[in-house]
Amino acid sequence: MRRQKPGQEYYTIPGGHIEEGEDSRTAAARELKEETNMVVETGELFLEIKKDGWHNYFYLAKNARGEARFGGEELKRNSKKNLYELQWIELSKLPKTNLLPDEVKKKLLEKYSLTA
Numbered sequence: 001m002r003r004q005k006p007g008q009e010y011y012t013i014p015g016g017h018i019e020e021g022e023d024s025r026t027a028a029a030r031e032l033k034e035e036t037n038m039v040v041e042t043g044e045l046f047l048e049i050k051k052d053g054w055h056n057y058f059y060l061a062k063n064a065r066g067e068a069r070f071g072g073e074e075l076k077r078n079s080k081k082n083l084y085e086l087q088w089i090e091l092s093k094l095p096k097t098n099l100l101p102d103e104v105k106k107k108l109l110e111k112y113s114l115t116a
Helices: 024-036 072-077 091-096 102-111
Strands: 002-005 008-012 039-051 054-065 083-085
Touching: 024 039, 024 054, 024 072, 039 102, 072 083, 091 102
Parallel strands: none
Antiparallel strands: 002 008, 002 083, 039 054
16 A cells, blocks of 8 residues: 655555454455455464554465455545555565565565565
């Protein structure tokens, strides 16, 4: 997800909060569906980050289906001053992409043997 705000431009992985009765794996698939219209099976846990009062889980996706289409709360908040945009990033371009959080980018670079 490309994000642009005044003075900021970065990319991030779609996500959100775990709802009552959900586990992190189910929440990841639900959030991706809400924000992108894509249906996936959540694969292995790729990364877990506990930082600044947040507990984030990042899963690899398997068997993606559907047509990528923007939706969810991000669609409602989208504006010229608070831009949300779906974008695929080629792995070869990842080293020069401002992907946040930094821990995700670092682990992806390691996994795919890319250098920053």
